[in-house]
Amino acid sequence: MRIAYFDCFSGISGDMILGAMVDLGLPKTKLEDELSKLSLSGYEITCSTEARMEIKGSRVKVILQEKDTDHRSFSDIRRLIDGSSLDKDTKELSIKVFHRLAEAEAKIHKKDIDSIYFHEVGAVDSIVDVVGSVVGIKHFGIEEVYASRIPLGSGFVTCQHGTLPLPAPATLELLKGKPVYEAGIMGELVTPTGAAIITTLTDKFGRMPPMIIRDIGYGVGDKEFENIPNLLRVVLGDDEQEREIDRVTVIETNIDDMNPEIYDFLMERLFEEGALDVSLSPLQMKKNRPSVLLRVICHEGNKARVIDTILKESTSFGVRYYEVERVKVPRRLEEVETRFGKVTVKIYQDDDAIINVSPEYEDCKKIAKEKKVPLKMVYNEAVKEVLSSSKK
Secondary structure (H helix, E strand, C coil): CEEEEEECECEECHHHHHHHHHHHCCCHHHHHHHHCCCCCCCEEEEEEEEEECCEEEEEEEEEECCCCCCCCEHHHHHHHHHCCCCCHHHHHHHHHHHHHHHHHHHHHHCCCHHHCECCHHHCHHHHHHHHHHHHHHHHCCCCEEEECCEEEEEEEEEECCEEEEECCHHHHHHCCCCCEEEEEEECCCECHHHHHHHHHHCCCECCCCCEEEEEEEEEECCCCCCCCCCEEEEEEEEECCCCEEEEEEEEEEEECCCCCCHHHHHHHHHHHCCCCEEEEEEEECHHHCEEEEEEEEECHHHHHHHHHHHHHHCCCCCCEEEEEEEEECCCEEEEEECCCCEEEEEEEEECCEEEEEEECHHHHHHHHHHHCCCHHHHHHHHHHHHHHHHCC
């Protein structure tokens, strides 16, 4: 599986992402050919090699033939992309990025999403940055994206909305629930477009995952800083082995004074906030009190939301958390036809041999109720169907 790690040591912006893609080997002709499928004119793209503190990378600039004064709404941009001849995946992911931007702007200005008009982010260069970055992701066959923690600058920026504090309000809104830190630099390190792209591509923020490095690209930023090179580094690699290894955060707390009826609602809310797994284990605590160990597994990017949910929805006064690695076997989902109906199953296959088959519980439960048959019978039928099909 092809992996990309976005090392945002000096921030992230749309043009830096596009620059890193070009530096990795995305041909300018390929980029221009794909962008020509949009009904967008009055610009040209230039690609050059520039250095920041002796590290060379690619800088991509969108040169407007005349000033772009259009204030496009999210609906305008969606129609522009939907009406193009871009492939379906590129359309969907590009629209998803702009939808995140529109949601952030709508929340800040307390308006309906369809009444939001973009200014800077609706300009030609931002559309090129977003769609071009998605073209790069598809060109390299990137299936999984990871990113470092996001550094934030300070100060003020002047735009069509007026003078805004940094990080810009839209940028902060887009980064909610993601790990950030103050970089101690005056200036804009993260743009709304950059924040929208990276938070759409992934919710896995933290250290670089295990991988076999294949290539490294540097996207050059517009500004030059005194203390750090203004570059975005994208590391392209492959899985270290067939079994997937990733990092997750484990969050725990001991609870000895909560109504047991609340656990059901608490677990439901935790899954809504991005929990990958929630478990309850019996404990014996101080003063011989029976209690419960609540353990939640989530990605680093969802840690803050999960902790907030635990503290709000339970009687816990605090939590502990730590990062762990987990190993996952490759699996695929298939829909099999049984004599009771269709069931989705999860299959782990090693070479030609099927190692494990796990029917989806909710499918089996629904069929068991409808057909008035034992749940285990539906489950066994699904497993039998997969195993018999594999022998044909």
